[in-house]
Amino acid sequence: MPDEQNDHPSSIIKIISADITTLDTDAIVNAANQALLPGGGVCGAIHAAAGPELARACAPLAPCLTGQACITAGFGLNARFVIHTVGPVWQGGNRNEATLLAACYRNAILIAVRNNLKSMAFPAISTGIFGYPENLAADIAVSTICEVTGEIAAMPQIYLCCFSSSSRNCLEDALRRYQKGTD
Template sequence: MSVRIEIIDRDITTLDVDAIVNAANEQLLPGGGVCGAIHAAAGPGLAVECRSLGGCPTGQARISGGHGLTARHVIHAVGPVWHGGGMDEGGLLAGCYRHCYRLADDAGLS
């Protein structure tokens, strides 16, 4: 797998890319902040699809369509809440990143 990562400073909801990554909760429900902005820009179809995915455990990710976004997919990544480092937060976060890359690769995203 060849991965190109680009860091940019723009509104994530306007990017014309294969996928954006959303910091999601385990229920994959619309939240606040960036997650809320992504759901608002994508329209109600994103929340409907997310509900059909059945949630996502911490340390993993799920992929959906982009719906009303210019991004063709949204990868919903559920990272851990930091509890001081004694609850394998680092391992869960690393697993979350690996899962995002695997989903992108499996979907043929570039």
């Protein structure tokens, strides 16, 4: 990664519309459940694309508590690794959800850095069946990634992978607000 990217933290973020299971990055992030079992949504799609070896690799790592993260091989995916993180279930915003969601992004990035990964892709953690409002989740994703960027010299390229246009719009708005606030 060129050093000039760290001059402005948001420059390491790329917002893309894609199926995260098809990306050729060092790692993709799985919005996992605490048991690290194949589930619905992005978690189910990642497990299906990776193959049954992923579930076998996850078993000894469970449980993964909300906000924590762990790493496995990518198996049948284009990505070499899967970083699993458990987002909070939205309960109205008064149950530490924002702090826990920020911990998901921070801990996943720290695992990527410890493993010398150069690129990683995040889904919109907790916005599916966990019910986190997309706009609030987008603000947390962008601000946390940018905050971590200011703390770590060798950040991986980060892709925020959108499955829907509403998710993409929320992330683009959050990134614009962040950039405007730091200029």
